Amino acid sequence: MTQPFPFSAIVGQEEMKLAIILTAIDQSIGGVLVFGDRGTGKSTAVRALAALLPPITAVVGCPVNSPDKESMPDWVKLDSFDTAEKQTPVVDLPLGVSEDRVTGALDIEKALTKGEKAFEPGLLASANRGFLYIDEVNLLEDHIVDLLLDVAQSGENLVEREGLSIRHPARFVLVGSGNPEEGELRPQLLDRFGLSLDVGSPKDIDTRIEVIRRRDAYENDYNAFMKLWTAEDATIRDQIVTARKQLALLAVTDDVLRDVAELCLALGSDGLRGELTLLKAARAYAAWLCAKEITRDHVKTVAPMALRHRLRRDPLDDAGSTARVDRVLEDVLN
Amino acid sequence: MSLIRPWDRALLCLKLLEIDPTLGGIVIASRSSPVRDRLLRHLPKSTRRIHGQMDDTALFGGMDVTSTLSKGAVVMTSGIAVNDDPLLLTMAERTPNERAVRLVSETDSILYVLDESTEDEDLLPPVFTEQLAFHIDLKDLSLSDARSMPAEVVPSDTISTDQAIELFAQTSATLGITSLRAPSFALKTARALARLDGRSEITQDDANTAAMLVFAHRTTRLPEFEPEPEEPEAPAEPKQNPQNEIVPEDMMIEAVKMLLPNDVLLFLNGTSRTGKGRGAGRVRKSNRRGRPKPSRKGNPDSQTRLDVIATLRSAAPMQGLRANAARRTAIQIRSSDLHVKQFEEKSDRLIIFVVDASGSSAVGRLAEAKGAVEYLLADAYARRDHVALVAFRGEAAELLLPPTRSLVQTKRRLASLPGGGGTPLASGIEQGLMQAISGQRKGMTPVICILTDGRANIARDGSPDRQAAAQDAKDMAKQIRGLGFDSIVIDTGNRPEPQLRTLSSIMDACYISLPRANASGISKAVSSAIAD
Known part of the structure; x- marks a missing residue:
């Protein structure tokens, strides 16, 4: 099977790459939303994410990737409880997917052929402890969005239908991409994403040339290309593992907390989720740089991606939110 | 080539x-x-x-x-x-x-x-x-x-892959093609062209042809050209360049330019390529949510859900027979028993704003009309309605924004709407009507909202004839009624215009005279008029 285009081989788009790395370091940041034009490498970057993630340990054959026997839902019947390492799941949620497929439903196959009432786990189960990727997230139908919001909030998927009463953990990181010109994202869902980005096509010719050159090499000289870049990806993965360990050691100083709070206050972001995400993102960034402590610079770098989509806004206000964040950053943190 | x-x-x-x-x-x-x-x-x-x-x-x-x-x-x-x-x-x-x-x-x-x-x-x-x-x-x-006329083969120089890549990157940028898929496709096409000819190297000619095939329909912007009307027919002569060093970029663009469709302006103003929020404007299937309806026979697939109870109910009477026939004890279900759920769902609403931006309106209350539309937009946003924006002034109506849910775009287009010129009311209604028809085809419920001061003075063919204009407007109004679309007429004149009242009664519309009041007053009026 062909591997997806390697992450490290993506040219430019530094902010997007950083955001993806930060979520890989600290999954509790809460995922990334990438908005941008077509053909800017959004999907490529997200699909490359899987290769960056350190493996998880899970019970073999468990549909919800439980780490051990105790945390397995009671409806899962397995003969052995051996655990093994497996890749962190990155699950695609396709457009037009049915509700049954997302939440899981009565296993029709078994119901019809054997007359058994069994539960067939859905995408939310497979995405547990991993990532759930929605391409064209703004085109997702409203009732699926409602469902995702609910599950993302509670971390648990509850199925009550067709005589089934099933619950299982569904803690996943939402990763979405989309083209804003095709429709807007509901604010509630927007708020669920930790970091958000606006990507554009590279304007400068040399970058464009490099992009095409690498894409061409990937398609025509696959083996050599992968050999070169898989090693790079592995380096990033190792750095991510190191950074994860580093996370716990990083102390949060009062100064940083004050900066974060002032920033969010000045921007008028709703709720406290902005502060928390910003703090976590700054911490992940400091860990990524192997810094000893979180500094103002770290906060500054990640502030736009953590706050840009949280500004309280009039739906009709068209001033760029990136510009607003930048302006406030200048004012507050100097 | x-x-x-x-x-x-x-x-x-x-x-x-x-x-x-x-x-x-x-x-x-x-x-x-x-x-x-x-x-x-x-x-x-x-x-x-x-x-x-x-x-x-x-x-x-x-x-x-x-x-x-x-x-x-x-x-x-x-x-x-x-x-x-x-x-x-x-x-x-x-x-x-x-x-x-x-x-x-x-x-x-x-x-x-x-x-x-x-x-x-x-x-x-x-x-x-x-x-x-x-x-x-x-x-x-x-x-x-539809007859094949093989182009004569002109020998042309080989170029390296790097040169080709550079060329495609440059050309696509010049033509305003932001997506990087395009140059990648062009490179593949050039290679395939070479292979078609049994060559292993790309030639300049391959590159030109590839650019033409891949870039022409994606072009969003024409570079500044020296107009060369004297030789549009002559195929650009591939330069015999022995050194192979400088790749003539102009040629590529030339090739693409010749291929551009006549209505390239349509593409260039961005409405057809980018402004079209096809997004959520699709037909709503009624089998996933909404008010439950009796289930029907059918096979479940990803779009429908099996109604287990109805299926079992249908299979139940046959169990005795089937168990004997199959000698199995499990419940016997045949595919003819399967029932799938059905739901009734209200389709999305599409509000088409037809805004009068004529001179008479501009001096009068265009600003207020804009305010009213903006206010309605905010309301539409809350209700997840789709909106489309049509403006008419001068000689014709123009579709400013095809149906979309993107309010930012709507607002932007509305803000940049200038006023002035005649009042081609009939064209405006016509354009609104067309949007309503296409919206209905996509499964939405259109509502036409016309904001005008009602003094139509430009006929549908663009001629300044007050009488014909009024007649045309009436004809269009009849059409709206005939097709049964909901509509609202908001009179933005300083005092209520009797003609407009007649018009709205022809199209069976709700007539609202824009009061000398704030925008929220209008919005309330409209909301209550189109409330279910």
Whole structure:
């Protein structure tokens, strides 16, 4: 099977790459939303994410990737409880997917052929402890969005239908991409994403040339290309593992907390989720740089991606939110 | 090369696709015609014909319910789209967006997409144009054009891959093509062209042809050209450049320029390429949510849900017979027992604002009308309505924004709407009506909201004739009534205009005289008028 285009081989788009790395370091940041034009490498970057993630340990054959026997839902019947390492799941949620497929439903196959009432786990189960990727997230139908919001909030998927009463953990990181010109994202869902980005096509010719050159090499000289870049990806993965360990050691100083709070206050972001995400993102960034402590610079770098989509806004206000964040950053943190 | 005739271009594309299937496919814009039929004869023999509404199991595979039930063991079918046969998608403009995305992303086979839309209809799902390399328009060809006339082969110089890449990157940027898929496609096309000729190296000629095939329909902006009217017919002579060092970039652009469609301006103003929020404007299937309705017989697929109770109820009376026949103790269900759930759902509402931006209105209360629309927009946002924006002034009406949910865009277009000129009321209503019809076709419920001061003075043909203008407006109003669209007329004049009241009664519209009040007053009035 062909591997997806390697992450490290993506040219430019530094902010997007950083955001993806930060979520890989600290999954509790809460995922990334990438908005941008077509053909800017959004999907490529997200699909490359899987290769960056350190493996998880899970019970073999468990549909919800439980780490051990105790945390397995009671409806899962397995003969052995051996655990093994497996890749962190990155699950695609396709457009037009049915509700049954997302939440899981009565296993029709078994119901019809054997007359058994069994539960067939859905995408939310497979995405547990991993990532759930929605391409064209703004085109997702409203009732699926409602469902995702609910599950993302509670971390648990509850199925009550067709005589089934099933619950299982569904803690996943939402990763979405989309083209804003095709429709807007509901604010509630927007708020669920930790970091958000606006990507554009590279304007400068040399970058464009490099992009095409690498894409061409990937398609025509696959083996050599992968050999070169898989090693790079592995380096990033190792750095991510190191950074994860580093996370716990990083102390949060009062100064940083004050900066974060002032920033969010000045921007008028709703709720406290902005502060928390910003703090976590700054911490992940400091860990990524192997810094000893979180500094103002770290906060500054990640502030736009953590706050840009949280500004309280009039739906009709068209001033760029990136510009607003930048302006406030200048004012507050100097 | 440089100017390959459309027919030959189409044939060339088909050949290239067979050489390199990763080019994705081709969009063939044409209604059913002898020319198209002749072209389709050139498709590979194994091509399977599909359409956008086929159910998921047929396309992408799944459980074969009928045989599963009769055999008592799971029988899976493989979908048409998963084996590698080329696919011919008919009536692609009717394909729902998410289906289009899935088709393009989940199959490796070549897609021949037939776009049968007329100009005023909704466009093809944008993913086809973006992710398939080629686009051919056969609309203006007659059978006599559909003859192959091989272009003479002019020897041309070999260029390196790096040069080609640089060239494509440069050209696509100049033509305002932001997506980087385009230059990648161009490179592949150039390679395929070389292979078609049995060469291993790309020549300048290949590069030019590739650029023409891939870039022409994606162009959003024309570079500043020196107009060269004296030699548009002469094919650009490939430069005999012995050093191979400087790649003539102008030539590539020349080639593309010659191919650009006549209505390129339509593309350039961005309305057709980017402004079209096809997004959520699709037909709502009524089998997923909403008020439950009695279930019906049918096989469950990804779009529908099995109604277990109804299925069992249907199977129950037969159990005695079936158990004897099959000597099995489990419940015996046949595919004829299966019932799927149905729901009744209200379709999305589309509010079409038809705004009078004429001189009389501008001096009067255009600002207030804008305010009213903005206020309504905020309301529409809350209700998840779609909005479209039509303005009329001068001699004709203009569609400022096709149906979209993007309010930021609507607001932007509205803010930049200038005022002045005559009042072509009839054209405005006509444009609004057309939007309503196409919106209804997409499964939305359109509401036409006309804001005007009602003094129509430009007839539909653009002539300044007050009498004809009034008559035309009345005719259009009759149309609205005939088609049964809900409509609202907001009189923005300083004092109520009797003519407008007549007009609104013709179209059976709710008439509101814009009071000398704030925008929220109007909004309330409209909301209550169109409330269910």
